[in-house]
Ligand code: UDP
């Protein structure tokens with residue numbers, strides 16, 4: 001079988017990493033002796049990323065890029081790369097060589113064995129601090145328990161997807177997509193390839209705390225409506241507690257013990273108000289999502305592309 005492979009790489013301010021990545025990935029792909037394309041999605045970088053990509057794309061037709069008009073985030077960049085890919089199998093990875101290129105042929109082997117999704121599983125995560133590893137493990141547990149999704153452990157964005165899976169994902173109508181959730185949700189024959197995650201080769205992480213929180217929030221709102229049930233659950237709980245309070249007051253009054261009611265008033269009222277606000281907050285998250293989805297805005301805006309058949 002002569003197959004074609006696509007590699008999809010989101011890149012945000014990665015001028016130092018791109019040359020290293022291309023240097024590492026090119027011999028690996030050439031050794032396969034099959035067709036391939038390397039698609040970079042420049043996610044509105046403010047450094048020299050676009051020019052670096054232009055230079056490489058001019059020299060090598062395998063190197064293609066799509067460039068965003070501004071920073072739309074890693075997920076948007078990945079989905080844009082998938083939409084532009086034409087390979088029979090598509091490999092998604094970071095540009096910083098944290099995902100080793102040597103794993104690509106191993107993933108392809110599994111794909112040739114008939115697997116439609118091959119996850120890269122990290123056995124070690126070098127260059128990541130305890131806080132990041134701990135919070136991401138806790139987050140995954142929480143997301144699994146409230147969504148019912150089986151998201152494999154220690155698996156990130158590094159994975160191979162069969163054309164069938166890519167077509168399904170490309171056809172999804174929703175705007176805010178979360179790759180790790182989607183690839184579990186779609187099903188298909190899945191397996192894992194283990195690797196040691198290295199520290200970044202160049203540059204710094206582009207994931208600020210703000211971006212991480214947005215990513216985590218997205219996963220929850222995309223795959224669970226559990227927060228919506230909080231209103232009913234807490235409403236029942238507080239109803240029960242207040243009835244219990246009334247009964248206690250009446251029993252105490254029967255025993256001629258009178259509590260100063262004013263002492264109870266302030267915390268009770270404050271508690272109820274804070275709950276109302278939290279619940280309204282949750283409702284608003286979903287309201288906002290509905291609003292954004294119905295607005296049907298594009299998920300990203302492309303300013304230019306290079307080396308694709310269309311141009
Ligand atoms: N990235 C992106 N847009 C962003 C942030 C990151 O395209 O807004 C890219 C980045 O260039 C890299 C990948 O997403 O190729 C993963 O980012 P990073 O390596 O900074 O994350 P980490 O590995 O530290 O979680």
Ligand code: MG
Nearest residue numbers: 094096098200
């Ligand atoms: Mg990285």
